[in-house]
Amino acid sequence: MDRLSAIFSALSDPTRRAILARLSDGPASATRLAKPFPISQPAISRHIKVLRSAGLIAQTREGQWRRCVLKPETMAEAADWLDQYRKFWDQSLTRLDTYLTKIQTPKKGKIS
Amino acid sequence: MDRLSAIFSALSDPTRRAILARLSDGPASATRLAKPFPISQPAISRHIKVLRSAGLIAQTREGQWRRCVLKPETMAEAADWLDQYRKFWDQSLTRLDTYLTKIQTPKKGKIS
DNA sequence: GCGTTATATAATCGATTTGTTATATTCAGG
């Protein structure tokens, strides 16, 4: 699977998004991540594996447990893709487009 | 399926992302959307259905064909979710931030 | 109405996903 598909696919599960949300408060072990969820430990382990395969988190062995941390640069890849479309919904950003258009066409008249 | 999951899931397929990319150039019929792809018409029809169910596109009957258009506000929902995490990766400035910084400090200087 | 075009739906198939329980691995501490 291509990288972007893996990222979006990993994000398409509410449990995994909740795990990411938890990790935005700081690193945590898999056991701690599992706590809020009514599913088994192996199920969480697989969710973690999906997130790791997509590059959204990293795990480092730390003695007995494994510390999970966010890899935000991977989320940025998804955000960058979506940003291609930002101009279609975010009128306020047309300020930027206007600015860029201006500097690209320094003296000529209408920008429209 | 919850809305955000449906959106990310719809975005997790390269064919569907290509369809959205094509629609960013303007509305198109299903047949026209299908043209670049080596898969059957029903397969495209289902991809369109997935995108429509997620709210990423809309279709309006237009005589014999159906006009597909982007619904960018739905993409904004995914972008908004990701933006919660932007602070984790975006230490430096985005283009917009750079622009806003520039106009806030009109003194000029290095463009780099 | 008829044939053509555009599109959706149904039936089906194989691959993937998500959960389960059971078991293995790996480390810490006595």
Next chain:
DNA sequence: CCTGAATATAACAAATCGATTATATAACGC
């Protein structure tokens, strides 16, 4: 070493996905 905690893996079942072919629906032009 042995026990227990933390985590991964295996084996399996049910659900979903993405593709196919065949068929249905709806509108157009004659």
